[in-house]
Amino acid sequence: MRHILRRASSASLILALSCAAAAAQDAPKTDGKTVGKTDALRICADPSNLPFSSDDPARPGLNVEIGRLVADALHRPVSYVWYRTDFGKRAVRVTMLSNQCDMTIGLPQDSDFMGPRVIFSQPLYRSGYVVVLPQGKKFAAVDDLKGDKVAVQFSTGPQGIVAARADMEGVTVLSPEEGMARLADGKADAAFLWGPSAGYLNQTVYSGRFQLFPVDGQGLSWPTSIGFAKQNTALRDQVDAVLPGLKEPVAALLQKYGAPPAQAIRVNARESATRVAAADASGFAAAARMNQPPAAAQIAQAAQPAPGAAAAAAPAAPDEKVIAEGKEIFNGTCSHCHGPDAVQSEKKIDLRRLTIRYDADMRNVFWKTVHEGRPSKGMPSWKDVFTDDQFEKIFAFLQTVQSKE
Ligand code: HEC
Structure with a gap:
């Protein structure tokens, strides 16, 4: 409200x-x-x-x-x-x-x-992502996060990087605020967040108690x-x-304003460049708030484990809880036209076909459509009904039901 x-x-x-x-x-x-x-x-x-x-x-x-x-x-x-x-x-x-x-x-x-x-x-x-660590821990490469629980923002390059690694666990959060809080309450050992916000929070809320390591690489700064x-x-x-x-x-x-130091650590190209490139090419998605990184759900999707990587490297899906909440909102409002659980036999409004239809642009289309609606086609605008967090949740749920063909 x-x-x-x-x-x-x-x-x-x-x-x-x-x-x-x-x-x-x-x-x-x-x-x-x-x-x-x-x-x-x-x-x-x-x-x-x-x-x-x-x-x-x-x-x-x-x-x-x-x-x-x-x-x-x-x-x-x-x-x-x-x-x-x-x-x-x-x-x-x-x-x-x-x-x-x-x-x-x-x-x-x-x-x-x-x-x-x-x-x-x-x-x-320059703006970009930072690795945030408690004092005493070191960071020179992504390998230094081995064995750690790493808080990552939903739909960001870092989420893709961590998801592609079998040897670390992603803790998906929806904002830098939440990421810093997980680090502070010990639910995460490290956080990989949007730098300017993490720096500002570290300065204003956490009295500078964390270290910030800016990273460089395609889609990261x-x-x-x-x-x-x-x-x-x-x-x-x-x-x-x-x-x-x-x-x-x-x-x-x-x-x-607490900006992270300028000196950035270049992260392994194999981990960032190739995987993030596809998402990067789609530019700064409609959802990217000014001065925030490209919101690229595609990054997480693109970040399948490298061929030959341990089978255990399941891509970090967004939190079960986020998906469940998204599903609940969907079934409360959207299912009226798009079908319960998004099951819909009318192809035109079958939201399980978003990936097939738009591929890497899926997220952009989703954001634009739920915000502006397509009034002439019977799709209302929902921007005054739901918050961005709620849209993220609906989107997280829709990602779990996409058809392969
Ligand atoms: C009153 C019926 C109705 C409701 C309720 C509704 N939609 Fe839609 N929606 C439509 C129609 C009709 C279209 C297809 C418009 C077109 O043909 O371009 C559509 C299209 C869309 C699209 C684009 C699909 C594509 O393939 O391009 C998305 C995304 C979408 N809706 C999401 C939602 C979400 C999320 C909700 C719930 C917050 C919702 N809709 C609620 C009727 C509805």
Whole structure:
């Protein structure tokens, strides 16, 4: 409920802001040297996504503070357009690509992100996954986690890596918060989580009691930069011109918000690159919250044990409990049209055929469809009914019933 209210209020806020912005654009331009109010640099940001951004002035977040630095360097006032980014691409589409703001800080610098519609500045920093360990333990390679219970986020590269190993046990969690909690309560010996969030939690909740080891490898880390709509090359070039001068203050901000150290450990290519490549190619799924990794359920699916690996290397399925909860939600709501337990003889609405139909794109299609619905085809939108966690659970259940042919 809180989620819905929040969404609604940011939507109305953005409307209010966009009217103001439109009015500003109609106003006569100053000569370009004198900077008037009309020249505010409009930055889109999530009102509740720490450590990256927040509408709380007491704790504005990394990207909000970077935005101020950039605006100062360009001698322009700054204004923020708040919008939730639970669905990163959609947020970019309805805000920046609809000219509600001039830039979005913290996008993965990758032409796969939204194709040519979005252009990027030079990288600001690298983001990626980290291995989190109690003090005293060492990490130099995935082998160092042998025998460990490793907390991994559902639908992420690390989940795939751990699933492919017979000699370690994955403990699937749904968020960095949950992963850190499993480590803290001793239910996991190590955690392999989204770095910026793990670092921030370690700093703010756990008083720095864990060590963070950033990893590098395909689908495990990537440059993060500022995104612009493609026609905005002039502004992009201005920003690129001031970024080199902001290196030091940006580094200080990364530290302030608990970012993991920059030095990353390259993990074995056999374990990451080949397996993650397929998922990586599908880009940053619709579900990837801004500044979060590509949500790639496919990674877990792709991460079958290597040929010749011990037969015991069963891919880590998401938790039984998650699947059971997903099934319950499904049977309470979706089964009405899609059949109990997703058993449905009408092919068009047989959700056991999602893998056959969409393969690696299954997750994207799922997220887009459950969120936006296909109203003209009789599929309602569920975004105001269920939370993201509930969608994850439904998805986890649907993955268990996919037909092979
Ligand atoms: C009132 C009937 C109805 C309900 C309830 C319903 N759906 Fe659907 N759903 C449809 C129809 C009809 C389609 C097919 C639309 C089309 O032809 O493109 C569909 C399509 C889908 C698709 C895309 C399938 C594909 O192959 O492209 C997904 C995923 C989906 N539904 C998930 C769900 C989930 C999850 C729920 C429960 C939260 C749900 N649906 C509840 C009617 C429904």
